[in-house]
Amino acid sequence: xxxxxxxxxxxxxxxxxxxxxxxxxxxxxxxxxxxxxxxxxxxxxxxxxxxxxxxxxxxxxxxxxxxxxxxxxxxxxxxxxxxxxxxxxxxxxxxxxxxxxxxxxxxxxxxxxxxxxxxxxxxxxxxxxxxxxxxxxxxxxxxxxxxxxxxxxxxxxxxxxxxxxxxxxxxxxxxxxxxxxxxxxxxxxxxxxxxxxxxxxxxxxxxxxxxxxxxxxxxxxxxxxxxxxxxxxxxxxxxxxxxxxxxxxxxxxxxxxxxxxxxxxxxxxxxxxxxxxxxxxxxxxxxxxxxxxxxxxxxxxxxxxxxxxxxxxxxxxx
Amino acid sequence: xxxxxxxxxxxxxxxxxxxxxxxxxxxxxxxxxxxxxxxxxxxxxxxxxxxxxxxxxxxxxxxxxxxxxxxxxxxxxxxxxxxxxxxxxxxxxxxxxxxxxxxxxxxxxxxxxxxxxxxxxxxxxxxxxxxxxxxxxxxxxxxxxxxxxxxxxxxxxxxxxxxxxxxxxxxxxxxxxxxxxxxxxxxxxxxxxxxxxxxxxxxxxxxxxxxxxxxxxxxxxxxxxxxxxxxxxxxxxxxxxxxxxxx
Ligand SMILES: Nc1ncnc2c1ncn2[C@@H]1O[C@H](COP(=O)(O)OP(=O)(O)OP(=O)(O)O)[C@@H](O)[C@H]1O
Ligand SMILES: [Mg+2]
Numbered sequence: 001x002x003x004x005x006x007x008x009x010x011x012x013x014x015x016x017x018x019x020x021x022x023x024x025x026x027x028x029x030x031x032x033x034x035x036x037x038x039x040x041x042x043x044x045x046x047x048x049x050x051x052x053x054x055x056x057x058x059x060x061x062x063x064x065x066x067x068x069x070x071x072x073x074x075x076x077x078x079x080x081x082x083x084x085x086x087x088x089x090x091x092x093x094x095x096x097x098x099x100x101x102x103x104x105x106x107x108x109x110x111x112x113x114x115x116x117x118x119x120x121x122x123x124x125x126x127x128x129x130x131x132x133x134x135x136x137x138x139x140x141x142x143x144x145x146x147x148x149x150x151x152x153x154x155x156x157x158x159x160x161x162x163x164x165x166x167x168x169x170x171x172x173x174x175x176x177x178x179x180x181x182x183x184x185x186x187x188x189x190x191x192x193x194x195x196x197x198x199x200x201x202x203x204x205x206x207x208x209x210x211x212x213x214x215x216x217x218x219x220x221x222x223x224x225x226x227x228x229x230x231x232x233x234x235x236x237x238x239x240x241x242x243x244x245x246x247x248x249x250x251x252x253x254x255x256x257x258x259x260x261x262x263x264x265x266x267x268x269x270x271x272x273x274x275x276x277x278x279x280x281x282x283x284x285x286x287x288x289x290x291x292x293x294x295x296x297x298x299x300x301x302x303x304x305x306x307x308x309x310x311x312x313x314x315x316x317x318x
Numbered sequence: 319x320x321x322x323x324x325x326x327x328x329x330x331x332x333x334x335x336x337x338x339x340x341x342x343x344x345x346x347x348x349x350x351x352x353x354x355x356x357x358x359x360x361x362x363x364x365x366x367x368x369x370x371x372x373x374x375x376x377x378x379x380x381x382x383x384x385x386x387x388x389x390x391x392x393x394x395x396x397x398x399x400x401x402x403x404x405x406x407x408x409x410x411x412x413x414x415x416x417x418x419x420x421x422x423x424x425x426x427x428x429x430x431x432x433x434x435x436x437x438x439x440x441x442x443x444x445x446x447x448x449x450x451x452x453x454x455x456x457x458x459x460x461x462x463x464x465x466x467x468x469x470x471x472x473x474x475x476x477x478x479x480x481x482x483x484x485x486x487x488x489x490x491x492x493x494x495x496x497x498x499x500x501x502x503x504x505x506x507x508x509x510x511x512x513x514x515x516x517x518x519x520x521x522x523x524x525x526x527x528x529x530x531x532x533x534x535x536x537x538x539x540x541x542x543x544x545x546x547x548x549x550x551x552x553x554x555x556x557x558x559x560x561x562x563x564x565x
Contacts, residue, residue: 293406296368299390300399301419301468311420315410 002027002036006043013038013083016112020142020173026079034079037062037093039086048074051105061092061122070100070130080109087117087148095125099133099163107137114142116149116177124154129163129191136166142174147203149177156184159191161217169197172317176205176234183210183224189217189246196225198317201234213242215249215279225254226268229313233263241271244279251280257287258316260309319343320398320472320503325364325376327357327526334360335374335526342472342503347494349514349534350507351541352523358507359403361523362474365505366400367393380472397471401478403507405461407449414444417464425467433463436496438489454481462493472503479510487512511538 002010013036014024027034027044033051036044040061047053050072054065068074084091099105113119129135143149151171159165169181176199185193197209211224228236240253255268270283290309298308325338335357342348350358363371365378367390378385380396388396408416417423417430431441437459446452448460458481465473478490487510494516497504508514520537522530522545530540 291406292369293402294408296366296390297402297406298419300366300394301464302391302394302399303419303422304391307420307422311411311415312408314420315408315415318410 001030001046002044006038006041009038009043009085010036012085013043013081013112016083016114016142017081017110019114020110020112020140022079022081022108022110022140026076027081029076032076032079033066033074035064035066035081037064037080037082039084039089039091050074051078058092058094060090061094063094063096065096067098068100068103068105068133070103072100072103074103074105077106077108080107082109082111082121082123084113084119084121085115086119087115087144088119090120091122093121093123095123097125097135098128099130099135101130102132103130104134107135109137109139110142111139111151112142113149113151114144116144117146118148119144120150120152122152122154125156127155127157127165129157129159129165131160131162133160133163135164137168139167139169141169141171143171143177145175147175147177147205149175150179151177152180152182154182157186157193159185159187159193159220161189162191163188164192166194167196170199170317172198172200172229175203176201176207178206180208181210182212184212184214185222186214187217187220187222187249189220191217191220193220193222194225195223196227198227199229199236200313200317201228201230201232201236203232203234205234207234207236207238209236209238211240211253213251213253214245215243215251216245217249218246219248219250220246221250223252223254226256227316228257228266229260229317230257230264230266231260233261233265235264236266238266238268239271240268240283240285242273242281242283244272244274244281245276247276247278249276249279251282253281253283255283255285256316258290258313259287260290319379319381320365321377321379322361322365323377323379325361325374325378327360327364327371327374333526335364337527338376340521340528342505344471344503345498345501346518347498347504347516348506349517349520349537350505350523351509351514351520351537352529353545356523357526358523359476360526362400362403362476362505362507365393365474366390366398368400399465399468399470399472400474401461401465401476403476403480405457407452407457409447409449411448412444413439413446413448413460416448416460417467419468423467429467433466436466436489436492437463438486439463455483455486458482459489462490466493466496469500470497470502472505473497474505474507476507477509478506479508479513491516514538
């Protein structure tokens with residue numbers, strides 16, 4: 001529910017929220033857990049039974065606690081929206097998420113910084129999944145056109161026995177600016193993780209991604225995947241890392257960087273570490289220009305090179 | 319008319335096409351026959367202007383327009399298209415988006431469903447991805463549907479039948495029939511006699527050259543008789559071959 005004196009602010013954020021692919025009417029529904037942050041204020045929130053939601057203001061941002069109680073399966077995705085409408089400043093968002101035993105929740109988070117000229121957003125999210133909990137977290141970003149946004153998104157997740165976690169970070173619709181994504185996941189016995197980052201870079205955007213799987217529990221398994229489409233004079237550094245620390249732990253890391261333009265500067269480092277002979281880790285990495293056969297197939301049907309690239313990239317980053 | 323004159327193409331110091339002169343008249347169906355490796359797909363790539371095949375000598379004309387300096391997109395704009403022998407896969411693109419070319423074709427759902435039906439795929443396929451989850455034959459069918467929808471002036475179908483079960487020859491005939499009705503020139507590369515027989519004219523290639531031309535009946539008979547016992551595969555010496563080089 002929107003606080004009455006923040007109605008106008010909500011409307012502005014909602015406009016960009018929708019541009020980034022969200023449905024803002026969800027924030028008005030009583031059956032959907034939601035929280036909207038603008039600058040350093042929580043301007044709207046709603047929760048349902050079994051989900052505890054607390055928030056407090058910080059000097060430059062907000063701190064949020066969200067707990068899904070044991071056995072609660074939250075039906076509708078939990079909606080988070082973090083906005084910052086001013087061109088300058090910094091925003092710190094701390095999110096503590098906990099899912100109880102066998103609890104289940106999906107999160108849809110949108111960050112909209114449509115006017116940022118000299119703006120820094122720092123998000124630190126710690127996630128705790130109890131035994132057999134299931135959580136998915138999807139983070140979609142919408143930034144300003146002039147590349148003046150700096151984002152640091154840090155996720156630290158601990159996955160209890162048999163829990164399942166899926167985390168995706170997408171920044172594919174607007175300029176990036178400067179971005180650092182760090183996703184670290186610690187997995188207990190038989191836990192499953194799938195983490196993924198997809199970024200489309202333009203002009204002089206800069207991206208740094210670190211994805212790390214710590215497969216500490218027996219038979220835990222995880223996939224860490226990054227896809228970056230780098231154009232113009234953008235730069236990207238990507239590290240995908242996996243530790244196989246327990247018997248029958250299985251991990252796969254994958255990095256795909258597609259480059260277009262003579263001035264890009266991209267790099268990737270896959271890192272695999274095994275501490276148990278029964279663990280199994282694999283990796284796949286590629287850097288290169290767009291698949292020529294794909295391009296030619298679409299161009300032979302009458303798409304221009306740029307139209308073909310857009311379609312291919314849209315598919316890859318989906 | 320599409321005309322190729324004295325096309326020569328080398329790759330890794332091997333001559334792949336040596337002196338290829340060939341013409342395709344508007345609105346006709348052609349069958350291109352020849353053993354594996356004689357240069358059929360190479361010829362297709364050269365006509366389409368694919369990157370791998372740009373470095374050749376000789377001339378290519380569509381009516382009086384020289385194609386030599388035109389890229390794939392420019393050739394497509396003139397109405398030329400190609401269905402690859404092994405169509406590529408696309409991650410994250412649905413069949414619906416693919417057939418609609420990401421919205422560029424502005425096709426109605428009915429038009430798309432009709433094209434799918436023609437190639438023997440149900441509407442349920444619309445939401446499937448054109449990625450590695452499609453079987454080889456399904457991917458080929460999607461490509462044929464796509465060709466029908468773009469209504470090309472000239473289309474090269476590089477083995478439309480490979481990977482397609484033999485029960486589906488009728489489907490391929492229906493596709494080619496539809497293209498013919500729409501006035502397209504169809505160049506079918508094929509190894510199947512039944513498909514070749516649909517053509518108005520057939521060409522036989524050997525060793526990067528055009529060896530003979532005629533009705534599909536004549537060419538198939540010629541091919542079976544001479545090429546089966548040929549001891550100089552891909553190294554034709556024209557004096558040895560009755561029927562000689564066409565044109
Ligand atoms: N990059 C390359 N380097 C060397 N030779 C090549 C290369 N690409 C193709 N060739 C050769 O060119 C010849 C013609 O190939 P092409 O694909 O055109 O044959 P095709 O007639 O289509 O055969 P098929 O019936 O098997 O499809 C083959 O002998 C092939 O091995
Ligand atoms: Mg071939």
